[in-house]
Amino acid sequence: MTNASLPEKAVNAAGQPKMVSFAQRGRSGMEFLGSLQNFVATHVRQRARDEFNADPEGAVLVQNWSQRNEPWSERIAKAKAVAEKSNVYRYDRLMQRYVAEEVYVKGIPATEERRKEAEAFYKIPIKSAGGSLELDPTIPIPAYHSETEWHLMPGGWEGYDLYGITMGSGVGPLVFARGGFAAVEANDDLRKQRIDVAQQFQKKSYGRIYEPGCGGFGTLAAVHNVFPDAELVGSDLSPHLLRQGHMAAERMGIKVDFKQRDARDTREPNNSVDGVIMYALQHEMPVDVNIDTLKETLRILKPGGDLVMSDPPPFAAVHPLQAVVLDWDTEHRGEPFFTVTREVEWAEVMKELGFVNVEAYTLGAQGYPYVVRGSKPL
Amino acid sequence: MVDAPKQPYMGDAMLDTLIRMNTELMSELWILRDRVTILEHMLQEKGVVDRKAIDDFVPTGELAKELLRERDALVKKVVGGAWTEGFTVDSLLKK
Ligand SMILES: C[S@@+](CC[C@H](N)C(=O)[O-])C[C@H]1O[C@@H](n2cnc3c(N)ncnc32)[C@H](O)[C@@H]1O
Numbered sequence: 001m002t003n004a005s006l007p008e009k010a011v012n013a014a015g016q017p018k019m020v021s022f023a024q025r026g027r028s029g030m031e032f033l034g035s036l037q038n039f040v041a042t043h044v045r046q047r048a049r050d051e052f053n054a055d056p057e058g059a060v061l062v063q064n065w066s067q068r069n070e071p072w073s074e075r076i077a078k079a080k081a082v083a084e085k086s087n088v089y090r091y092d093r094l095m096q097r098y099v100a101e102e103v104y105v106k107g108i109p110a111t112e113e114r115r116k117e118a119e120a121f122y123k124i125p126i127k128s129a130g131g132s133l134e135l136d137p138t139i140p141i142p143a144y145h146s147e148t149e150w151h152l153m154p155g156g157w158e159g160y161d162l163y164g165i166t167m168g169s170g171v172g173p174l175v176f177a178r179g180g181f182a183a184v185e186a187n188d189d190l191r192k193q194r195i196d197v198a199q200q201f202q203k204k205s206y207g208r209i210y211e212p213g214c215g216g217f218g219t220l221a222a223v224h225n226v227f228p229d230a231e232l233v234g235s236d237l238s239p240h241l242l243r244q245g246h247m248a249a250e251r252m253g254i255k256v257d258f259k260q261r262d263a264r265d266t267r268e269p270n271n272s273v274d275g276v277i278m279y280a281l282q283h284e285m286p287v288d289v290n291i292d293t294l295k296e297t298l299r300i301l302k303p304g305g306d307l308v309m310s311d312p313p314p315f316a317a318v319h320p321l322q323a324v325v326l327d328w329d330t331e332h333r334g335e336p337f338f339t340v341t342r343e344v345e346w347a348e349v350m351k352e353l354g355f356v357n358v359e360a361y362t363l364g365a366q367g368y369p370y371v372v373r374g375s376k377p378l
Numbered sequence: 379m380v381d382a383p384k385q386p387y388m389g390d391a392m393l394d395t396l397i398r399m400n401t402e403l404m405s406e407l408w409i410l411r412d413r414v415t416i417l418e419h420m421l422q423e424k425g426v427v428d429r430k431a432i433d434d435f436v437p438t439g440e441l442a443k444e445l446l447r448e449r450d451a452l453v454k455k456v457v458g459g460a461w462t463e464g465f466t467v468d469s470l471l472k473k
Contacts, residue, residue, distance in 0.1 A: 028412035032405045087388070094387035094394060098401055101380070152380045332383065 020117045020165050022174075026110025030174035033099045033106070038187065040095045041180025045325075048089035052321045058082040065323075066316040072343040076327050079320040089321075093328060096181065100152050100333050103171045108154070111166040118165045126247065130255040133246040135239050139260055144286060144336065145237050152334045157238040164244040182329050182338075183312030183368040193369050194222035197279060197310040200371050206230045206274040210300065212263035212293060213237075213281035216245035217256065223277060224254050230275070233268075235261035264292040268300040275306050282311040283341045290341065294353050301376040307355065313362060313370035315342050322366060350374045 021027065052058040061068075061079050068075050083089045111118070149156050153163070160166065180186035198219070201209075206227050211220055214234030224232060234256055236242050242258045249256040261267060263281065276297045282290055297307055315323040326342055329335040347360035355374035363369045386394040421427040437445055 024413055024416065025409055028409045029405055031412070032408040035408075036401070036404075090387050090389070091397070094397055095401070097383060097387065098398060102405075104380075149380050154380050334380070 020114050020121050020169050022110045022170055023113055029106045030170045033102055034175040034178035036095060037099045037180045038178040040092055041186040044088060044092045048086050048092050049321050051086040051088060052082055055082050061320045065320050072315055076323060079324045083321055083324045097332055103175055104154060107166045107170045108160060110170060111162045118162050126250045129250050129253045131246060131249050132257045133242060134259045136260045139262060141237055148334060148336055150334050158240050183326060185366055194219050195225055196363050197369055197371060198222045198226040200308045200373055201275050201306055208273045209275040210273040211277050214245060215241045217248040219277060219279040220256055232256040235259040235266060237262060264289060264296050266296055266300055270299055271302045273300050273305060274302055276301060278309040280311060283338050286337055287340050287344060294350060298354060298376055303376055304378045306375045308373045310369050310371050313367035314345055318367040346372045
């Protein structure tokens with residue numbers, strides 16, 4: 001099929017595939033959710049934080065938050081009890097939940113309305129950039145991955161064939177781009193944050209960079225931006241996300257090899273990659289899976305190779321109210337491992353596993369993006 | 379299935395429901411305002427109406443009366459809804 005035979009709407013003046021856009025109701029409804037979440041995460045959250053600080057028990061928690069001599073579950077429970085005294089905080093949470101639900105409640109019908117355009121979009125032939133997509137249906141998918149409805153997404157990552165459009169045309173640009181959810185602050189620039197994280201690789205150039213749990217092409221695109229000559233490999237469990245990523249990379253003319261793999265078993269040879277990046281992967285895996293993934297990373301890295309990892313900050317690195325907000329995602333926004341992975345100081349784990357030059361630090365004012373990096377010994 | 383939250387966020391399920399309704403109304407209001415703005419823009423682009431003319435227009439005569447009537451009825455319906463004190467066929471027909 002040539003571009004000329006496609007519905008006129010599907011291509012722009014230059015004959016390039018035009019991203020599908022929502023109809024007026026869907027678009028403006030999503031934009032409203034973006035505004036609402038942005039306002040709540042700034043003005044409403046600040047009021048909740050002021051009330052937290054003004055509370056006598058809250059003030060004590062703020063003072064010695066990271067040094068308190070009690071398990072995280074107890075510290076969080078105390079901070080939560082203070083937070084929940086505030087109606088402002090409760091309203092903030094209700095609105096967070098409302099937006100988290102509505103991005104799908106409104107976004108899926110808005111996508112469905114554009115099914116014809118979406119199908120045409122996916123049929124447009126792409127000039128290959130030389131990248132590849134290797135799906136392997138025999139890979140065992142762990143139950144935690146297939147049974148979770150991540151972020152309240154009905155059916156999980158594979159639950160709807162057009163989630164790529166729901167996210168790419170709706171939730172991403174119209175809601176998430178305004179920030180103010182989970183660890184992401186309102187008005188954060190998500191694209192720039194990924195580039196900032198890719199810049200945490202310390203060498204001038206890298207031969208081969210591998211991203212386990214790459215989802216689509218978001219983080220590898222940032223890596224390409226910083227290291228245009230690096231050979232890129234991305235892997236994930238989700239065929240849907242890998243397909244989206246492959247298509248996006250090819251469209252942008254960037255060669256990437258996408259593979260369906262479990263992060264714990266990449267099948268890459270020992271000592272074969274110069275850099276590994278993990279972005280927003282850790283909080284979507286149980287602690288033991290994270291540890292096995294770090295071991296696998298150490299195996300495939302060349303001696304002297306680097307790991308850069310970015311995920312929401314540990315509880316210890318944020319204000320107690322922010323810790324309560326992060327913990328909240330576990331029960332209320334389909335993030336079963338948010339809490340357990342925020343309790344761990346990953347820099348310590350990496351040192352125990354044998355990484356050297358391990359550092360943990362934050363790039364943003366409120367503790368996000370949070371980076372842990374280290375290297376395989378020479 | 380994505381289940382409904384287990385506990386009401388505001389401590390009372392009805393309060394959550396009211397706030398959700400209110401937010402949904404705000405969403406509908408915005409969707410409509412977005413549409414009206416686009417409508418005006420497109421009408422102006424096509425030379426049908428001048429947006430400035432809409433801003434400068436002062437309703438008079440029958441149109442002014444119609445707007446006054448509708449405005450008062452809206453206020454009565456919305457604000458008055460909170461103070462309903464029983465009704466009869468007559469009182470309803472008078473509305
Ligand atoms: C929040 S997404 C982040 C995606 C990507 N790194 C980015 O920066 O956008 C987390 C990803 O981890 C993947 N994932 C979870 N467990 C995994 C595992 N054991 N092996 C590989 N990928 C996994 C999920 O499929 C999902 O795509």
